[in-house]
Amino acid sequence: xxxxxxxxxxxxxxxxxxxxxxxxxxxxxxxxxxxxxxxxxxxxxxxxxxxxxxxxxxxxxxxxxxxxxxxxxxxxxxxxxxxxxxxxxxxxxxxxxxxxxxxxxxxxxxxxxxxxxxxxxxxxxxxxxxxxxxxxxxxxxxxxxxxxxxxxxxxxxxxxxxxxxxxxxxxxxxxxxxxxxxxxxxxxxxxxxxxxxxxxxxxxxxxxxxxxxxxxxxxxxxxxxxxxxxxxxxxxxxxxxxxxxxxxxxxxxxxxxxxxxxxxxxxxxxxxxxxxxxxxxxxxxxxxxxxxxxxxxxxxxxxxxxxxxxxxxxxxxxxxxxxxxxxxxxxxx
Amino acid sequence: xxxxxxxxxxxxxxxxxxxxxxxxxxxxxxxxxxxxxxxxxxxxxxxxxxxxxxxxxxxxxxxxxxxxxxxxxxxxxxxxxxxxxxxxxxxxxxxxxxxxxxxxxxxxxxxxxxxxxxxxxxxxxxxxxxxxxxxxxxxxxxxxxxxxxxxxxxxxxxxxxxxxxxxxxxxxxxxxxxxxxxxxxxxxxxxxxxxxxxxxxxxxxxxxxxxxxxxxxxxxxxxxxxxxxxxxxxxxxxxxxxxxxxxxxxxxxxxxxxxxxxxxxxxxxxxxxxxxxxxxxxxxxxxxxxxxxxxxxxxxxxxxxxxxxxxxxxxxxxxxxxxxxxxxxxxxxxxxxxxxxxxxxxxxxx
Numbered sequence: 001x002x003x004x005x006x007x008x009x010x011x012x013x014x015x016x017x018x019x020x021x022x023x024x025x026x027x028x029x030x031x032x033x034x035x036x037x038x039x040x041x042x043x044x045x046x047x048x049x050x051x052x053x054x055x056x057x058x059x060x061x062x063x064x065x066x067x068x069x070x071x072x073x074x075x076x077x078x079x080x081x082x083x084x085x086x087x088x089x090x091x092x093x094x095x096x097x098x099x100x101x102x103x104x105x106x107x108x109x110x111x112x113x114x115x116x117x118x119x120x121x122x123x124x125x126x127x128x129x130x131x132x133x134x135x136x137x138x139x140x141x142x143x144x145x146x147x148x149x150x151x152x153x154x155x156x157x158x159x160x161x162x163x164x165x166x167x168x169x170x171x172x173x174x175x176x177x178x179x180x181x182x183x184x185x186x187x188x189x190x191x192x193x194x195x196x197x198x199x200x201x202x203x204x205x206x207x208x209x210x211x212x213x214x215x216x217x218x219x220x221x222x223x224x225x226x227x228x229x230x231x232x233x234x235x236x237x238x239x240x241x242x243x244x245x246x247x248x249x250x251x252x253x254x255x256x257x258x259x260x261x262x263x264x265x266x267x268x269x270x271x272x273x274x275x276x277x278x279x280x281x282x283x284x285x286x287x288x289x290x291x292x293x294x295x296x297x298x299x300x301x302x303x304x305x306x307x308x309x310x311x312x313x314x315x316x317x318x319x320x321x322x323x324x325x326x327x328x329x330x331x332x333x
Numbered sequence: 334x335x336x337x338x339x340x341x342x343x344x345x346x347x348x349x350x351x352x353x354x355x356x357x358x359x360x361x362x363x364x365x366x367x368x369x370x371x372x373x374x375x376x377x378x379x380x381x382x383x384x385x386x387x388x389x390x391x392x393x394x395x396x397x398x399x400x401x402x403x404x405x406x407x408x409x410x411x412x413x414x415x416x417x418x419x420x421x422x423x424x425x426x427x428x429x430x431x432x433x434x435x436x437x438x439x440x441x442x443x444x445x446x447x448x449x450x451x452x453x454x455x456x457x458x459x460x461x462x463x464x465x466x467x468x469x470x471x472x473x474x475x476x477x478x479x480x481x482x483x484x485x486x487x488x489x490x491x492x493x494x495x496x497x498x499x500x501x502x503x504x505x506x507x508x509x510x511x512x513x514x515x516x517x518x519x520x521x522x523x524x525x526x527x528x529x530x531x532x533x534x535x536x537x538x539x540x541x542x543x544x545x546x547x548x549x550x551x552x553x554x555x556x557x558x559x560x561x562x563x564x565x566x567x568x569x570x571x572x573x574x575x576x577x578x579x580x581x582x583x584x585x586x587x588x589x590x591x592x593x594x595x596x597x598x599x600x601x602x603x604x605x606x607x608x609x610x611x612x613x614x615x616x617x618x619x620x621x622x623x624x625x626x627x628x629x630x631x632x633x634x635x636x637x638x639x640x641x642x643x644x645x646x647x648x649x650x651x652x653x654x655x656x657x658x659x660x661x662x663x664x665x666x667x668x669x670x671x672x673x674x675x676x677x678x679x680x681x682x683x
Contacts, residue, residue, distance in 0.1 A: 025463070051463060057493070062452040062486035069456020072441055073391060075463065077456075096446050097453065105434035105442060106425030107672040142673055166674065 001184045007177040009151035010040045010116075012185065013158035014078065018048050021076060024162055027054040027063060028080030028116075037082055038118055038177050064090035064115065068097045071113040076162055084119035084133050084171070091136075098167040099142030110165040114158070120211060120261055121309050122174040127297035130174075130305075132262040137169055138239050138271065144168045145238040146192055147210040151181040153196075153236055156189035164192070171238075173211040193237035195245040201229035203323050204255035207246055207272055209235040212310065216259045219315035230257075230319055238268060243275060250280040255322050256288035259315045264292035291318045336604075340643075342384065342541050343600045346376040348647050349400040350597060352409060355651050356399065356416060360576050364659070365416045368445075369430050369576040370397040375568045377596035378503050379404050381544025382471060382564075385552050389468040391439045391457045393450045396431035397503075397570075398443035401473060407435050413654040419661035426664040427672045448481025450474050451500075455487050458496035458561075467556040470498045477508025479522050485529075488561070492529040495560035499551050500526075502565040503538070509574040510582045523565040531561050538566030539594045601640070 004012070018024045030037055032045040032055040045053040056063040060081060067077040081087045087094070094115065102111050121130045137145055144166050148154040154172070161168035190196070198213060199220050208216040213234035220230040231249050235241060250256050256276055258269035269290040277288060294308040320326035353371045360369050372379070375397075383404040386392065394401040402412055407423060415422025416430050424434050431445040441457060444450055454472035461468045478484065479502070491498050502523070508516045519525060526533035532554075536547045544566060551562040569591035573580030580588075 023463075025459075057486070057489060059486035059490065062455070062483050062490060065449065065452020065483065065487075066456040066459060066490065069393075069441070069453035069458075070460045071456070072453070073457035073460035075460045092446060092449070093452060097444075097449060101434075101442065103669075103673045104424060104428040104432040105436075105672075106423070106427045106668075108424070108434050108436045109442075 001182050003180055004151055004183050005177065006148075006151045006154050006172075006179050006181070007038055007040050009155040009183050010158055010172070011042055011044075012183070013155045013162070014041060014044055015047070016185070017159055017162040018044065018052065023074060024076045024078065025052045025054065025070070026078045026080065027056055027067065029056055029058060029082050031055060031080050036080065038174070040116070041080065060086050060089040061093055064093035065097055067113050067115070068093055068101065068111070071098075071111050071167075072101065072109050076112045076114075078114045078116060078162060080116045082118070083129060083174070084117045085129055085131060087115075087117050087133060094137070094143070094167075094169070095140050099140050102166075103142055111167040112165050113167045114161040114164075114170060115167065116158070116170045116172060118172045118174045118177075120173040120175060121293075121298055121305065124300055124302055124305060125298070126300040130298045132267075132293070134171060134238050134262055135267050138268060142167065143239060144193070145171060146236060147171045147238055148236065149173075149176065149210050149213040149234050151179065151183045155183050155185065157192050157236065160189060160192040168192075171210065176211050176214075179214075193240050193242055195242035196234045196236055197231065197245070197249065198234045199230065199232040201231035202253060203229045204257055204319055205231045205233060205246075205249040205253045206257045206259055206315065206319065207233045207235065208259040209238060209268070210261065212259045212261050215310065215312050216315055218312040219259075219319065222312065222316045223319055226320075226325070228319060228323055228325065241272070241275075243279065246272070246276055247279045250276050251283040254283055254285035256280075256284065257315070257319055257322050258288070258290045258292070259310055260290070260292045261309050262292060263295050264290060265295045267292055286322055286324070289318050289322050291315050338384075339600065339604055342380055342545070343597065343604060344643050344647075345380045345384070345404050346541065346597045346600065347643060348409075348650065349376045349379065349403060351644075351647050352403060352412075352651055352654075353399065355655065356413075357576060359416070359655065365430070366418065367429050367431075368396070370574065371572050371576065372397055372400040372570070374571040374591060374595070375503055375505060375538070376400065377541040377544050378501070378538045378566045378568050381541045382501055382548040384545055385548035386471060387468070389439070389466065390552075391441055391454075391461070391468070391470040392473075393441045393454045393457065393470065394433075394443045394473045395447075395450060395475060395478070396443055396445040397475070398433055398473070399430070402433040402435065402440055402443070405435070405440050406438050407433065407440065409650055409654040410657040413658040414661045417658040417661065418663070419658055420664040420668060421657070421661035425668055425672055427669060447478045448474070448483040450478075451483045451487030454498050454500075455491050455496050458491065458498045459494070461497050462494070468497065469552050469555045470496075471501060472498055473501050473503060475508070476502060476504040476506060476513050476522055477511075477516060479525060480517060484525075488526065488529045488531060488563075491561040492531050495558065497555045497558070498561040499548070499555050500531075500561060500563040501548075502563065503568055504565050505568050505570045507570070507574065507583070509578070512582075521565070523563060526563040531563050533563035533565065535565045535567065538568035539591070539596050539599070541596050541600060
């Protein structure tokens with residue numbers, strides 16, 4: 001057991017898989033000699049050489065497509081797209097190629113491709129450098145999407161992604177890179193799509209993922225001081241979603257709150273509320289609530305940027321409303 | 334030997350032409366749906382290039398790929414069944430006309446988004462380079478596809494890392510209905526390769542011998558580790574872009590001019606000139622020439638009966654393929670789910 005950063009956990013996961021399997025290659029902009037813009041691939045170039053750790057030109061569409069072709073011809077590529085914003089240039093490779101080829105070929109081809117995408121709202125990067133795309137990718141059959149919130153999950157889920165024969169998108173969060181936590185490399189990992197109950201509680205279920213799961217835990221501590229016990233679920237995977245774990249918790253608490261950094265309109269939370277309402281309608285004691293980002297592009301201004309994404313206080317306020325300890329508002333943020 | 338090669342060329346070009354003609358018929362009978370892009374006129378390119386390929390090579394193709402798949406060795410039965418949307422199709426009825434795939438023959442698929450073949454090809458070529466085997470990747474694309482960003486991005490990477498790719502441009506002069514002078518500032522595709530230091534040439538795509546010779550030479554260089562190569566084959570499609578397109582934007586005289594250079598007719602002419610049938614020899618007064626007669630007995634010759642035998646074989650192959658496709662079962666939703674997640678079972682622990 002060691003206490004390391006999220007980026008170091010990702011680095012260890014790369015190293016473990018590259019050491020175990022010669023067909024694993026890493027490619028992307030500045031992943032090699034430079035060591036990765038978030039240091040995630042630091043040291044791999046020296047260890048595994050320029051063929052297995054490939055610095056690419058600024059050509060997101062084609063180097064992601066290169067990963068697809070290489071995966072069809074016997075390699076297990078890990079493509080790093082520097083930030084989710086640039087992934088928009090690679091959506092043809094992700095959606096039309098990686099997600100479709102196994103299906104269109106009648107299952108003849110597998111797609112052992114991992115696409116790592118740092119994402120989320122960071123520090124004043126403005127609208128073209130901080131956005132969420134999970135809702136877009138979730139709507140594509142044929143992709144798996146994991147959203148690790150802790151160093152341990154980053155380690156486990158990246159290793160599992162590289163070993164998977166399906167295309168797996170690893171949506172990292174840029175603000176989690178320097179979060180520290182215990183990583184046990186010898187422990188047995190849960191399945192990559194299994195949701196984690198990060199805190200048990202009986203009054204309401206808060207479902208969240210990525211950095212917002214950590215924010216929900218902070219909110220839960222505030223609520224506990226007021227006598228409200230929140231159960232906090234970290235989804236860990238947005239496709240597929242572990243509905244069983246979610247539904248079991250909602251049936252237990254009777255209250256459902258979603259906390260997400262994605263924009264509210266047609267975001268991941270909309271799918272969570274719809275599915276869990278269908279599954280658990282008779283157990284719900286109040287209409288579910290969503291705490292989500294405002295439907296605005298990210299402003300550069302520091303104060304405004306904090307205001308458009310949910311803070312622990314916003315999650316706590318919505319929880320109070322949900323369990324009837326505060327007046328219900330029409331459109332909570 | 335040379336004659337056998339030419340008969341193989343002729344046989345494959347005829348199989349391609351007759352198969353596509355039958356596919357058009359089956360479409361009008363309602364047995365085939367969706368978009369359908371046919372190949373007549375361009376046969377010398379597919380047959381000439383793919384007869385230069387080795388079994389270890391990879392092939393990446395476009396949405397006009399039935400003939401590429403056929404010449405690569407995919408059984409006509411599985412092509413036809415796929416077009417009929419049946420479970421015994423090469424892609425189990427999930428792909429259709431534009432998405433033929435075959436792992437066994439390293440046929441990496443037909444792609445229906447223009448410009449997708451380049452990144453797939455350089456990816457496969459990267460895997461080949463890592464293994465260090467003398468294999469090559471053959472990447473087909475049309476003249477309309479060279480204005481996509483992926484063309485430039487992928488040619489850059491292919492040249493930068495000396496990847497073993499043969500880029501094959503089937504220049505049929507039309508991007509659906511837009512003639513090349515209206516879609517490209519530089520209409521000679523091969524010249525664009527110079528921007529990335531990739532050796533390239535423009536070749537007559539209506540002459541199978543020329544196509545095959547250049548493809549062999551280029552592939553030899555690619556396999557020898559000399560990096561990518563680009564060949565632009567000037568060719569023509571007699572039909573419109575797809576079955577729904579009558580192609581009326583093209584002057585009749587232009588279509589007629591290319592039809593006059595039909596690669597199949599040319600091949601038949603060449604074969605009958607070099608290997609005239611018995612009646613022709615007789616007419617030429619050569620029947621008494623024992624030495625020449627001996628020559629043709631030794632080497633055989635393509636006479637009318639020989640050609641008819643080839644055509645009969647092809648008719649039988651096509652009839653069999655259509656009967657197979659008609660009898661094949663429809664795929665089920667379970668088949669579709671299995672196709673999407675071939676490795677669902679692999680939800681395992683590390």
